[in-house]
Amino acid sequence: xxxxxxxxxxxxxxxxxxxxxxxMRLRLAHRSFRILCAAAAVLVSGVLLxxxxxxxxxxxxxxQSVSLREFFLSAEWEPENDKYGALVxxxxxxxxxxxxxxxxxxxxxxxxxxxAELAPSRLARVIRPILDLLVGIPSVxxxxxxxxxxxxxxxxxxxxxxxDGVLAASLVLAIMILPTITRISDDAIRTVPRKYIQGSYAxxxxxxxxxxxxxxxxxxxxxxxxxxxxMARAIGETMAVVMVIGNTPQLADSLLKPTSVLTSNIVMQxxxxxxxxxxNNALYMMGFLLLAISLLMIAVVRLLQKKGEN
Amino acid sequence: MSMSATGMSDRRQVRRKRRSDRMFTALVWxxxxxxxxxxxxxxxxxxxxxxxxxxxxxxxxxxxxxxxGGGIGPALFNSFYILILSLAISIPLGLxxxxxxxxxxxxxxxxxxxxxxxxxxxxxPSLIFGLFGIALFxxxxxxxxxxxxxxxxxxxxxLPLLTRVTEEAMRSxxxxxxxxxxxxxxxxxxxxxxxxxxxxxNGIMTGICLTAGRAFGESAVxxxxxxxxxxxxMWDFDPLSPGATLAVHLWYVQSEAIVPDAAExxxxxxxxxxxxxxxxxxxxxxxxxxxxxxxxx
Numbered sequence: 001x002x003x004x005x006x007x008x009x010x011x012x013x014x015x016x017x018x019x020x021x022x023x024m025r026l027r028l029a030h031r032s033f034r035i036l037c038a039a040a041a042v043l044v045s046g047v048l049l050x051x052x053x054x055x056x057x058x059x060x061x062x063x064q065s066v067s068l069r070e071f072f073l074s075a076e077w078e079p080e081n082d083k084y085g086a087l088v089x090x091x092x093x094x095x096x097x098x099x100x101x102x103x104x105x106x107x108x109x110x111x112x113x114x115x116a117e118l119a120p121s122r123l124a125r126v127i128r129p130i131l132d133l134l135v136g137i138p139s140v141x142x143x144x145x146x147x148x149x150x151x152x153x154x155x156x157x158x159x160x161x162x163x164d165g166v167l168a169a170s171l172v173l174a175i176m177i178l179p180t181i182t183r184i185s186d187d188a189i190r191t192v193p194r195k196y197i198q199g200s201y202a203x204x205x206x207x208x209x210x211x212x213x214x215x216x217x218x219x220x221x222x223x224x225x226x227x228x229x230x231m232a233r234a235i236g237e238t239m240a241v242v243m244v245i246g247n248t249p250q251l252a253d254s255l256l257k258p259t260s261v262l263t264s265n266i267v268m269q270x271x272x273x274x275x276x277x278x279x280n281n282a283l284y285m286m287g288f289l290l291l292a293i294s295l296l297m298i299a300v301v302r303l304l305q306k307k308g309e310n
Numbered sequence: 311m312s313m314s315a316t317g318m319s320d321r322r323q324v325r326r327k328r329r330s331d332r333m334f335t336a337l338v339w340x341x342x343x344x345x346x347x348x349x350x351x352x353x354x355x356x357x358x359x360x361x362x363x364x365x366x367x368x369x370x371x372x373x374x375x376x377x378x379g380g381g382i383g384p385a386l387f388n389s390f391y392i393l394i395l396s397l398a399i400s401i402p403l404g405l406x407x408x409x410x411x412x413x414x415x416x417x418x419x420x421x422x423x424x425x426x427x428x429x430x431x432x433x434x435p436s437l438i439f440g441l442f443g444i445a446l447f448x449x450x451x452x453x454x455x456x457x458x459x460x461x462x463x464x465x466x467x468x469l470p471l472l473t474r475v476t477e478e479a480m481r482s483x484x485x486x487x488x489x490x491x492x493x494x495x496x497x498x499x500x501x502x503x504x505x506x507x508x509x510x511x512n513g514i515m516t517g518i519c520l521t522a523g524r525a526f527g528e529s530a531v532x533x534x535x536x537x538x539x540x541x542x543x544m545w546d547f548d549p550l551s552p553g554a555t556l557a558v559h560l561w562y563v564q565s566e567a568i569v570p571d572a573a574e575x576x577x578x579x580x581x582x583x584x585x586x587x588x589x590x591x592x593x594x595x596x597x598x599x600x601x602x603x604x605x606x607x
Contacts, residue, residue: 029497029499030499033502034410034498039406040402040403040404041411041415044407044427044431045423047431048428050442051434055442110338113338131346132591133353136520136523137527138587139529141583143561144560145355148577178345182345206331207331207334236438238530239530242561263530266441270534271538287437294435295433298430
């Protein structure tokens with residue numbers, strides 16, 4: 001179509017063959033570029049599917065020699081004696097994550113309120129990039145600071161001779177996910193329509209009443225998303241936790257007792273395990289659990305987003 | 311009588327409300343300022359501990375297993391080498407995938423699924439990329455713990471972030487620009503390269519910087535796929551050498567090394583690591599910040 005329309009114009013300038021050649025070339029370039037981009041998109045999504053398939057295939061081999069019951073419900077992790085109970089690590093991960101959220105969520109929401117509502121916008125513009133710096137600090141540096149500053153401090157405060165454990169790990173993780181939750185909640189609070197807030201003040205509500213009665217409910221979906229994303233980060237974090245958790249496969253009945261979580265156990269044991277052993281497969285199964293949990297949380301976030309759109 | 315009594319209780323209630331309001335305001339201010347000061351103090355502390363002893367001989371020196379006075383040269387070199395290799399792989403792929411999703415992708419279920427995969431991949435813990443890398447390179451290809459394996463695993467970790475940033479940046483290009491270019495007879499590909507990419511470049515660069523900063527400090531993937539040791543010589547470009555980076559070296563020195571000055575090496579390494587990451591994060595954020603301020607003014 002377009003060729004027949006523009007052909008006369010080309011003829012006038014006397015460049016028919018060159019014009020068609022150029023057109024062909026451009027069309028070819030466009031087609032191949034498009035295919036190249038599509039291939040890249042397929043590759044990116046293929047990585048996740050390959051990973052999921054592979055982790056599951058290796059992990060599921062565990063159950064050839066270990067029963068489901070033992071893996072999920074036994075707390076005895078002694079690979080040397082063929083005991084593969086992962087309960088310690090699963091429980092450890094849930095305990096650390098719960099405590100982390102309990103510390104980080106209230107502080108983050110208050111900080112987000114500060115940035116979005118209370119602070120003068122000039123001050124908020126300075127503070128936001130400063131909080132972003134926390135996101136940039138490598139996790140191993142957090143672990144190092146936890147090991148050299150936090151644990152000695154915990155020892156003096158509590159008077160016990162062990163500082164590493166669930167409490168230390170949760171404190172370090174809370175600092176790490178604080179900026180994540182704060183910034184996303186901050187965005188959510190700022191999208192609450194101005195007129196809701198002004199309406200509340202116009203009815204004579206105080207700032208506290210406006211925050212609890214209008215702002216937080218209106219921004220609640222965004223805040224929940226922020227918390228889930230922070231939680232995903234806390235569950236998957238490895239190196240910072242390894243350095244402060246103590247790495248002992250025992251159930252933590254106290255906040256200051258060395259224990260282990262899924263991530264720390266994988267990274268500590270993986271380098272020393274022969275590839276085709278049950279031990280190795282059990283570690284991959286734990287990796288698959290982590291993968292499944294993080295994907296589940298993303299699904300929840302997407303669901304919340306969809307609800308928000310409707 | 312009764313009128314004045316309700317008046318009294320009203321006034322008391324108002325006073326109580328006002329008091330709780332003041333307390334709430336003070337609390338929020340305290341938390342906001344406290345978080346900011348804490349961040350600054352944390353960074354100052356890391357730098358203060360590690361900066362004083364920094365010297366060129368430490369930064370470029372060879373590590374030592376037994377004697378004091380070892381440097382971090384090979385580890386620092388590996389950090390940059392792995393970072394550059396991984397970005398060289400992930401930037402073209404991430405950009406192409408992002409451009410596809412923003413410009414070419416039809417709006418159907420399949421593409422929706424691809425988007426879910428990208429988003430899901432972005433949330434996968436970095437450790438999982440390490441496990442995948444072990445299976446692929448150490449066991450599958452049998453090349454052992456190498457720089458190459460570490461760089462490719464790290465590239466996979468970067469991919470979803472780069473894809474999403476590119477897609478978002480391309481989508482934020484005003485449609486009038488694109489329509490103008492197409493109306494002048496440019497092909498879609500020409501429009502993307504000559505109009506959309508230059509406009510979206512700012513956003514894409516920010517994304518690349520954030521990704522690079524994260525990749526530079528990443529340690530879980532490197533420990534598993536590239537190992538905790540270096541080849542021990544400086545400027546070793548062989549991609550099949552063991553590839554411990556500075557982040558891994560910090561962990562190794564702090565937890566397993568037996569050199570007498572391990573604590574000092576760790577504090578200095580932490581400072582170097584932090585400085586490089588902050589530089590990577592800031593170098594391209596400063597111009598953005600300035601533009602932002604100009605817009606606000």
